[in-house]
Every structure is written in structure tokens, then in C-alpha cells.
Amino acid sequence: MDFLEQTVVDYLGSNEMCLGVVVKSGTDRVQVRGATQQQEKVKVANIVAEHGMVYGNDVLGKLATVQNAIRDAMADVDLELLWEDVLANGCEPELSALAAHYFGEATAVQISALARKLLEDGTLFQRKQLQFTARTREEIDELERLRAMRAERAAAKERTRQWLDGVLDHQGETPAPVPEEQEGFLRLATDYLLCGFNSDAVNILSAAREKINAREVALRLLRVTDRMPAGVDEFLLANGIHAGFSSAVLEHADTLTPYDGNSHREDLSGLELFSIDDEETREIDDALSCSRDDEQNYLVGIHIADPACFVGKDDPLDAAAVERPLSLYLPTTTVMMFPERIGCNLASLVAGELRPALSFQVKFSSEGALLDWRFVPAAVRVRHRLDYHGADERLASPDGDGDSVTVALRDLLFLAGKLRAGRETAGAVQLNGPELKIRVRGSVVTVTPEDSDSPSHQLVSEFMILANHLAAKYALHHDLPVIYRTQDQPSSPVTSVKEYDPYLFEQQVKKMKRTRLSTHPQAHYGLGLDLYTQISSPLRRYADLVIQRQLSAHFLGKELPYSHEELFGVLDNVDRTASQNRSLEREANKYWLLEYLRREKVGTEVGATIVRAEGSLILAEIDGFAERGVVMTRSRMTPGEHVRLRIRDAIPNAGRLVLEPLAEG
Template structure:
């Protein structure tokens, strides 16, 4: 914003004078959007009439499309020409929108004017003349780049033609498929179809079948369909598996001589009971000076996977393992992740290790990052390690109890430094041999889980500091960091307003430690309360998403200035990148790697992590609907977990399954959506349904194809508007 303020406005200022001042101010600040308060301050508008006149002028400028007002109440000049480029967003109701590359509000594109653009396509549009009191509209004049040309759906096959019927809400028309392009598909098959053309005058796109997934409703078919919907792989390439099968497993004496030998030091793994890929192990021994040496040993994947070999290229493309409800889609071939690299008990394994000397106060006195050879003595499931912690008895009880004590001190120090304490209960399904969910259970993070978590955090932080923490006059070498930005102030304000209705408060301003400690106090206060899960969910939404970048800004949630991912190279490609770079920097003193190359890899990894997470959520939603499908007509207690203009989302207390009460089924009144306060308000009765309200529902419909549960209201006990 310009440093120089306008002269103090006269007590009475003309509309023309104020308009000129306002235009000059906006022209002077084209790179930032100004709030109304900032505008008044800059224009020295002190009186109420002057502020109201400014408001009127802004309203007229917005109506004339001369000024934009964002959803957050900020103003900027409209610099649009008659054509713009941006992203096309398709909606099945035909009310498509265009998101300009340069920012600004979305522009309406009717189906008639969409030019057969598909969701997320890069397009060029032309503006229509502005109609008074109407949103701006445009027409797609050119498709610059297709975002996606494959779709998943169910085949409907007739004698001479076929269609792919999709539940994709961003595709308004079914895909026409010539019978010779069906690849043997039959009616009722789930298939992946590629759109090959969409003639100008044709209502439907034309496509060909790429793959038949199986019969709709079959568990494997549906899980593969979810992966295909997100563009994720559901089979592993044979040539990659064959290459993995040719990798020798022998560890030579020459290789052992290069490494620190931990084979005779007490070492074990602690993992979920159904885990097969053990990518981390802990060793512990007491030193002569009575301090403790703790080894965090990580599978040395990059010893076996060489840069740019066929396995590396496939792992780089996938970037992460994917965890659906009933299966894991691994990043690496099974022979590597479950056999060669997995730190299985009683087998000699190559590792890349962070070794710490710690005193009994949990302070790290020395650390080093070294290649090692280890031999795990025991494989613990989390439940087994937890039993040792609780009973103080069992195999390796002395070692586990000491590790747990040190982990507790590390954890306490982390929270004292301002780390956030999100400790949510996860919902899991018991699944039978056919993949059908037969029960629900809640997975809590206990001391055994936190023990492992704390030492993994310590290793990741230490590796990041070894490379990133350099003197003021030096530039750190390139490394992929795991970064987490400060919360969005506006989202924090929204969170504060939301929790106020439950009687809670948080600090939304001040330094980052003040804010994070305030959020932690809130999370502690809500523990055990019926609104705990809801408030934790809304709190998480106020946070930024963690991501990968070579530009380190620290990790707000963990309160670390330096943090990376080093401890899971079997399932995350960034960890493989870090292993290679750290090896080069520490052992060979290699020059810094290409920032451009690694930033691009970081962006790809962040994007694939997000897509994998969305696929995981879709698989959970599918199993929720499948689990509730035989409970139609049954009643459950729940809580309003989301409020939208089209209805109320309700999370059931008993099993955490979520469904919707469509607003059309709230037929006792016409309900209006109060977006700011997360509520629906009856126009006539003034009944209010708010986020967090307890509610009783009946299960009305379970649509597996759409992954959608519909509820109806049983106990109408909403609050009245005050």
C-alpha cells in the first residue's frame, strides 16, 4: 500500500471528488486488495456520511464492473480485457464457471456457451456485454489444454451403440461409445473410458473403452474404480516388478565394511499389527557415561533403487503409497517394500540411521546421520508394545519403558515450544473376506504410537537441521523440506466465532507461540466433550495444508524451524530424494542440487499426496454407505457436522458415518442459508439448524454409486432464532 496518505477530507466532500480519490487509490494499489476500513483510512474518511458516500460509490463501481469485490470484502480495480485465459469448472446443472488466471471472481459460463470444455480445462473466454444487476458471463472460444480425458462409470450397452454413464458431477453428458470400441465390455460393467472427440454439434462426447474394471458392486471393482477416478494406478507394471525381481539380496562384506554395525545392539520394530512394510526400527543401549544411545534406523531404499532406473521412475510418478480402506497400493514393487527393504526380524538389513546420544532428561547431546547394517530382534505390534508400557512387563520391557520415558520428555518439550496437539480418533472398518464392512471401531493414538511418532519427528528434524542450518554468511544446500505455513487469519477469526457458541475462546492475534498455545488450550478443554470431534475438525480446517518445498519456512504445526521427511522411503518419494541428497552432501560434500528440479518434484509430491488422500476419503465414504445400506429405516443420534445451502450433513454418534438431510426434505418451512454462522434459518418458523446441534435422524437412502447417504429428520428440536 502507498506510504503517502491522501489529505484529510473536508467535512463535506463531493461525490465527484471522492470518486477521483478512490480511483487514484485503487490505481496506486493494483497488486493488493483493500478492505473498506483500509480505504477509509487511506482516504482520511473520518465521518459517517463520508464513509457511507464511499460505500455508495464502490457499489456503483462494482455494478458497472469497474471494481471487483471479493468474497472476503476486499476491493480491487477490474483490469479485464475482452478475452481472458483461466480454468473452466464444469457443473452437472449447466451453471459452469470460469476462474481467471489473474484472479478475481468466477465468471458464469452457461452450458450452451461452454464449447464442450471439460472440468479443469485451461480455456480462453470472451466476455459478453454486462447486463445490469447480473453476474458477468462469458463464452469459451478456445480450449487451450485438456485437464482430463478419461472417465469412470458403468456401461449401458445396446445392439448398435453404448454409453458410459458416470456419476461424475462435473460431466453433464454420458459418453457415447461405438460398439467396436467396447473392448468386450457388457452392460453393468464398470469401465475406464477415454474421450476421443466431441464434435461441435454433438450433444455427447465420443469415447473408447481403455479398461474393464469388473461388475459394478464387486468390492475389487469399486476400489479400482475409485483409484481410476482420481487418475491413480490400480495395477503395478509387470516390467517394473520383473526388474525388482532381478535385484540381488546378498549383502557383501565390502558393503558391510562401509557401514556402522548395529547387528548386536538391541533393535526392534513397532508397527500396526497388519503391517508388512517395516521401514523404521529403534535400537537402544546405555553408554558407559550412563547416557542412552538411541538409533532411528530407516530402510535404505536408495541403496537398491538407483536414480532414474525403471523402479525410480515409477516411484517418482506415484510419489506415495495409497491407503484405501481395505488395501495398500504401494509406491514400490512388493518385493522391495515387503521383502528386500522391510526391516523384518532376524534378518540382516541395510539402513540409513539417525543416531542420538541422550541423557535421562530427554536432551539430545550429540547426533549423527550414518549408513548402518542392523538386525531386528523382535517385531512388535502397537498393541503388544502398549501392553508392555501399561504392565511394565514383557520382552524388552526395560528398553521399551526407557524409550517411552524419553519420548514423553521430547513430546513435552515440543508442546512447550508451541507445537499443536491434534490427537483425533480415527474410524476404521472391520471387513470380511469379500470386502464387506461388518463393524466399526475407533483407532486411538496411545503411548506406543506416540513413542514411535516422537523419535520419527526427532530424526526428520535432525536431518533437516544438518543440511539447512548454516551460518549467516552461508547458503544452505537444496533439500526438500516439509513445510507448514501460519494459519490464515480470516479462518482463525471464523474458528473463534464458531467456538464462541459453545462457550470457548482462542487468541487470533499475537505471535505464533501465543496463538498455537491458545489453540492447544482449546483442544485440551474440549477433550471428552460431545462437541470435541466437531471443534477439532473445524480447527484443522483453519490450518494451512503441510506440503513439500525447497524453500524452507519451517513447520508451524510442529513448531520446528527445520523439518523434512526422512523416515518413510518405502512409501514416500520425498524421503528417497532426501536420502540421496543427504548422502551426497554429508559423505561426498557434493555441490548443491538443482533448486528448480527439486521444487518441481516437491510440487508433484504434494499434489499426489493430496490426490491419494482424496481417494482414501472416497473409499471410506463408499464403505460408510455400504455399512449403512442394510440399516434403512433405523434411527440414530447424531450431530450436525456441516451446513450448506443444499442441506445438513449429520455425523452419527455411534459409528461416525456421515450423511445428508437434503434441504428439500425439511418441508415444514422455507430455509435460508446463513453462510457466515453455519446455519439454516426457517423463514416463517425461525427454526435454526446450526453446526454442532444434536439431532436424531432416520436412514432414508444409501446410494453406493454416488457414495451418498440420505437421512430424514426424526426429532425436530432445532433452536429458535434469538
């Protein structure tokens, strides 16, 4: 139907009837201007009535007249009477038919009046576009029941909002009371913090305070009501790190059975394997073996856990690992990438247990030259679990020549030295800063220096680097899509800092380019290698698992799970999340180190190195703690200068350490 310009029409807008004047006609749509002078395009099918023409400029007067007529007609409409009649006798659902059925005729005003009444009600008649069908009594009862339920839910949400508002304003030492009705909301808020479980509760938490996010609101709620679960780390909760796993993930893990041998894996369980890790570590990613052949060549085994045997792409465990793409080792707790059943049991290289692995078998000459290697899926059994301290004691002991593990450790240390020397000749840079082990157990904070360059650390590091390098070579040789870890050469020469000096270390680190992901094989400058990927920590780093998954599929002759593009997308996203989590790890360590210094060292004298002096800002790094603080002084200090200072204050919540010269104390 074509509508002439200046025609007054009544049409269905956004679920309401509107009056307007056609200012531009069309076949399917017309342009209409309402009383507010705003124009909109209206489908012809949505126009329910035509109310004559506007002559002259009195548009508003005409619209008001029509509006009044429609309002008067609406007063005469009894929808319940119409519904009963239509239900008893039937009627076509079009508005004009319903108007004729009720009024005895169907004028434009009557059609418009009936349309408005039907839209206002929404109970007796069911609308589809501009057709209205009478509902049965049963349908109306069900509709009203659902509406009552929605109304009650809305009222309950409002009561929860009001209660939460009162809790957040609660003052005093006694916990805020929790009405029985709010117990469910409190459980949802707790689930959200502990496991990331999303629900309507999150919307209420988010809207509770304008400048406080949902997590902070939920934390205050649990604190004020004294419902904080025992042993939780509030730092983790505040930053969205979930130490727990959902019931679905845990149930899936429980369905998995231990590895009991597989024909496609080479049986290496007869080798004497040993793992070397921190004493507290339970996710055992790797193990080593070393023996000699008749020609005195070294036969080294580098054995990497193979969780891809248990965790499939996109299964519940995989989805959980994507959200926490590396295990976090925090002063207060450990947040593992996998549930314990996988990360600490089925896939971990637990001593005494048969486990699936990806194994490199590498032959070195008696002089330490790499002669040959191969890479196979294997079944292995670790015989000895060592920690770094115990391994270092074995290496330092003058005895032990008759002990096969000690002999193997010494041989591996010799080979590790050759590997490191070879990388350094190729341009590798050694920049290792000091590390601290910070532990919080109850109210006690302990800080222990950790020698990350001890002999046992060196040999483990070198063989993991070798495994990652060989994995990259294997993938390239077999044309397997993997993501390479690369690092470009710096624009100015970098010098290794083997004896740690804070100022020299910072100067050299500044020159280094950031490592990056690449779908094409490229060199890694810092490691002195022409190829590098990562597969050596699949229980702790999701990126390693992804690359392992490619290699495992190749070994089985299956279709590769990822193309180059998919790999890059997955790992780029995972790397961003992992980077954020590492930042949280550093932040947590800094907080508890400052707390330790606040408790134990404020007012004490320390040695420190000036690392920056820019105008009035002077930063110094204190000896033994690798923590930097602001020096409150007007004296001139030179970067690189070693000085004696006093710890004036440590403020964990602000992440700030304040130092002062001794003479100015």
C-alpha cells in the first residue's frame, strides 16, 4: 500500500503505538515525522491505521485531535469481554477483524484504540507481529505463574542488593549477620571468587559500588560476614586467579586411568632415570639418564612428561589449562595448571611409576661433542627423585665414584659445561639475576636466597635448553607446524654478567630485544641457538603442551591438531595471559618480601648499589634481596656506586621501599 505524503498514520514502533505524518512515501517503507519532529523509517507492514491528511501547517493540532479520539475509544474497550467472546466464538487475529468483532465496525480510530489496549495488556492475547490470538485459560494461568515467579525473583534480587549495600557499609568488629535468604547468594559469591563460576550474583556484585569491581566487593562481603574460606590467598582471589577447579573438570580428571603401557611407545623403563627439582615440587616435568657405551661415548636421555596422552584438545582439562596457562608459585600457595590427579600423579614423572614420555636419546663423544640423537615417544620409570640441594651435595662430594647416580650427575655436568660453552661461542648471553624463595606459612614469612646457577641447576637448564632446541630441529626436519621462540640481535653488543652486579645487569638487560613468537624458524640470540621452541615444561606451561600435542600427533600418524595459523593464535593469546600471571607472581613476591623487610629489617643497615640517579630520584638495590628502594637524600650519588644505607620503611600495600643514608638518619 502506498501512503501519500502528509497522511497521518498510526504504526507499531518499539513495542508501542506511535502517531506520525508521512513525509516521504515508499513501497516497503515510509519516512514518518512524529510530534517531536524526529523522523524515522517505518515498515509499511507496521502501519495499522490511516487517519486522514494534514492540510496546512497544523501538524501538531491534527495529531492531538487524533490522539484524543483514540483515547476516548480506548475507554470503551473491555478486553476481558472481547477475550471471552473470541475464545467462545473464534475470530481472525488481524486487528481490523478484532475491531469489527468488538465494535461492530472497524474505523481507523477503533483499530488504533484496540491495538493500544492489546499492547498494554499482553496477557489475554498472544501477539505475533500485528496479529493477536486469544490465549486459553491454561495458557494465561501459566503466564501469570511465570510472571509472578519473575516478579519474586526481581524482588529477591532487590532485597539482596539492599542487604549487600548494608553489609558493605557495616562497621564494627562483629561479623555482619547473614539472613537465611542470602546464604545462596553468599555461596555464589564464594564460587565466583574461588572458581570463576559466573552467575546473576556477579551482576549484583558489579553494580554494588561504582568504583569497586566485583571481586573486591565479593572479598569485602566474605570478610565482613566472616565467611572467608580457610587457607585461601586473598591476593589470588582479588586478581581472578582460581586455585580450585570446577566440579566438571575434577570429575573429568577422575575418569582418566593411569598409563599401563602402549605398543607405540619405546620401552625405556629399564634406564636409570632420576629427576631433579625443588624439594616442594610435585609436578615432575622432566627426568634425565646418562650412561656410557663400550667406546666411552655418553648416552644421555632427556625425558619429558607427556600430558597430551591424557589431555585432549578442547576437553575440560584443556579448557581449564587455557585459563591458567602456567603454574604459579606464590609465597602463600601454588596454583597448578592441572588438577593434582593429572599434574602431580597421572602425567607427572613420579618415582617408581610407569609414565608416558617424549624422550630424546643423545650421544656425545668422550670429549663432549654431540654425535647423534633421536626423538621418540617412550614409556619410562623414574628410579630416583633428587632435589637441587641433594644433587649439588653429590656433585661436590669427593666420594661417590661407585654410585651410578653420582657418576651420571658428574658426567651430565661435564656435558652441560660443553653445551654452555658451545652456546656462548655462538653468541649466547648469560644474564641471571639473583632469586629468592619467599614462603608464607601461617603468620611466618621466610626469605631464603636460591642459587639458580648452582651445578645441578646448570646441568638441568642446559639439557632442557637442548631438548627444546632438538624439538625445534625435529619439527623443521619433518615439516611440522610449531611456534618458534626467537630473539633478534640487539643493536649494540651485550656482555654477559656472570658475577651479579645490579647496575651492570640492568645496563645489559636494557639492550636485549624481547623474545617473540614466530611461525618461521629463526635464531634465538640470547641462547645462541639457530632454532628454539618450548616443550620441556608441559605440566606447568600450556604453551609447551600445545607444541607437544603437535609432536605426539605426528608420532601416532594422526592429523595434526593445529595449523600454523591456529598455533600462532592459541600461543599468542596464551602468552598474553601467562605474562599477566607472571606479573601477578612478581607482585605477590614483592608484597611478601616487603612485608618481611617491614617486620625484620626496618632500621637496619644494609649494603646497596645505586642503579639510577635522575635528578632528585635515586634508586638503590639492597644486597641479598634484589629489591629496589627510593633513597631519601639530597646528596649526590653515582649509578654503580656501592653504599651503606638504612632501611627507613617498607610499605607492602604501596609496593614501596624507603632507604636513607646512615649519616642522615
